[in-house]
Amino acid sequence: MTDTTKRPATRDRERTRQAVLTATGQLLQERGMRFSIADVAAAADISKGGVLYHFPNREALLAAVVEHAIARFRSEVMDHTDIAENRAGKLLRGYVRALCGGSEEAIRTFAPFTHWAGIEEIPEIAELLRADAEWWRTALLRDGLSASRTHTVRFAAEGVAAAIASDVSYITDDELALTRAALLELAEPAPDGSDR
Numbered sequence: 426m427t428d429t430t431k432r433p434a435t436r437d438r439e440r441t442r443q444a445v446l447t448a449t450g451q452l453l454q455e456r457g458m459r460f461s462i463a464d465v466a467a468a469a470d471i472s473k474g475g476v477l478y479h480f481p482n483r484e485a486l487l488a489a490v491v492e493h494a495i496a497r498f499r500s501e502v503m504d505h506t507d508i509a510e511n512r513a514g515k516l517l518r519g520y521v522r523a524l525c526g527g528s529e530e531a532i533r534t535f536a537p538f539t540h541w542a543g544i545e546e547i548p549e550i551a552e553l554l555r556a557d558a559e560w561w562r563t564a565l566l567r568d569g570l571s572a573s574r575t576h577t578v579r580f581a582a583e584g585v586a587a588a589i590a591s592d593v594s595y596i597t598d599d600e601l602a603l604t605r606a607a608l609l610e611l612a613e614p615a616p617d618g619s620d621r
Contacts, residue, residue, distance in 0.1 A: 442479045444469040449490045458543045462486070488549045494534050495557045501531035513569025513614040517578055520565070521612055524586040525605035532586050570614065578611050 448468035452460040462483055466473040480486035505527050506519025523531035545551045565575050585604055588596040596604075 438479075441469075441471060441475060444471065445476050445479055445486070446490055446493050449486055450494070453490065453541055453544075457541060484547050484549060487544060487547060488553060491544070491550050491553050495553065498531055498534040501528045501534065504528070505531070514612040516568045517565055517570060517575055517612040518609055520579060521582045521605065521608045524582040525608060526585075526589065526601050527605075532590050535583065535586050535590075570612065574611060578608050581608055 445465060449460075449465050452464060452468055456464075462476050463473050465486065466476045469476065476486070480489060502516070502519050502523045504519075505522040506516055508515070510518065522528075524535060526532075545554055561579070565579060566572055568575065570578075581604075585596065585601065585608075589601065
């Protein structure tokens with residue numbers, strides 16, 4: 426078998442895998458944890474065996490969806506981080522920009538975790554979420570601002586993202602703009618180098 430005959434099959438497998446992950450993510454948003462492998466197969470327009478070829482069971486599928494969401498979220502935050510900002514709080518400002526209206530993808534990726542009640546009861550997923558929280562904690566604390574300021578801004582930005590993602594008009598455009606500006610200001614080092 427030559428390289429050229431292997432590539433299309435690999436692309437088809439990857440497309441199928443992505444279709445399964447997308448379908449599962451949509452089902453999680455629509456139904457929470459109330460869906461089966463057969464539901465995923467129907468939503469992805471493949472056979473149940475096709476789903477099981479890529480993911481041996483529901484827990485492995487859910488873990489892959491969470492891993493994918495974690496990677497997408499990190500990527501979105503990095504896309505909103507200005508690497509030219511050579512001062513403390515650079516990553517935290519990217520986090521605020523992404524979650525406070527700068528990235529629909531980041532909000533969609535972050536917000537589902539608030540709606541997927543019960544997913545953290547799967548041990549592998551609980552570990553993924555713990556590791557991701559620790560990764561963010563470490564990365565943001567290395568960003569140069571105090572822990573109290575970093576945590577306050579981070580958790581406020583996450584609350585804003587949850588408000589934006591809700592189906593009700595909890596936060597207006599004006600409130601969002603004011604809050605985003607205030608959080609970005611809090612994520613800046615003081616001119617005198619103190620941590621206000």
